[in-house]
Amino acid sequence: MSLESNKILGGVGALLMVLSILGVLGVPYTLFLLVVGAILVLIALKGFADHYQDGGIFNNALYGFITVMVGGVAVIAVLVILLSPLIAELTGMELDVGNPMAMQQFIRQFVVEHLQQILGAFLGAYLLLVISVIVSGVLFRKSLNALSTRSGEKMFGTAGMVWLIGAVLTIVLIGLIVIWISWILLAVGFFSLKTAQAPVQPAVVQPPQPPQPPPP
Numbered sequence: 001m002s003l004e005s006n007k008i009l010g011g012v013g014a015l016l017m018v019l020s021i022l023g024v025l026g027v028p029y030t031l032f033l034l035v036v037g038a039i040l041v042l043i044a045l046k047g048f049a050d051h052y053q054d055g056g057i058f059n060n061a062l063y064g065f066i067t068v069m070v071g072g073v074a075v076i077a078v079l080v081i082l083l084s085p086l087i088a089e090l091t092g093m094e095l096d097v098g099n100p101m102a103m104q105q106f107i108r109q110f111v112v113e114h115l116q117q118i119l120g121a122f123l124g125a126y127l128l129l130v131i132s133v134i135v136s137g138v139l140f141r142k143s144l145n146a147l148s149t150r151s152g153e154k155m156f157g158t159a160g161m162v163w164l165i166g167a168v169l170t171i172v173l174i175g176l177i178v179i180w181i182s183w184i185l186l187a188v189g190f191f192s193l194k195t196a197q198a199p200v201q202p203a204v205v206q207p208p209q210p211p212q213p214p215p216p
Helices: 003-025 030-052 055-091 100-113 115-151 154-172 175-192
Strands: none
Touching: 003 030, 003 175, 030 055, 030 115, 055 115, 115 154, 115 175, 154 175
């Protein structure tokens, strides 16, 4: 693909990632938009990596994407493993589902008795998620810094820095908003990228001056 095609593909992908946040407001297919957008961005970065002959542009982004995916799977696995004994215990009990008051009392008592195990499971899963997001943030920043250096578009470097800051701030949850802002900057970077270089003006060759006659 041409440089212009990669620019448009990356910009559209970044916009899809930005729009995926609308899922919080009730719009379906949030994960679908996010994954499709990320894949389009990766395809664009592959094109830029080939054009600029810098494999780090694509490889670091790919490793960052894989890190997030593996981290998400690990989070689910940890929750299932640590909470499965509690789920098995619940399924083996005779519950009076038709009595709301009794159910509330039972759930409250069950949570209090197993609070340490429940908190431990969610804390472990959350730490795994934070670590995977931070590692991916480092990799995405390397990718975007390389693209910024090669293309001359400084917005990519800014997006990478904001992405990394957001990844670190996921410890206090606000980092997810900062990462979302970095996706906006990424889209701006793609659409602001100058793919056509200004034509080089040919040098004007001055004709040789005739020798001046010697003074009388």
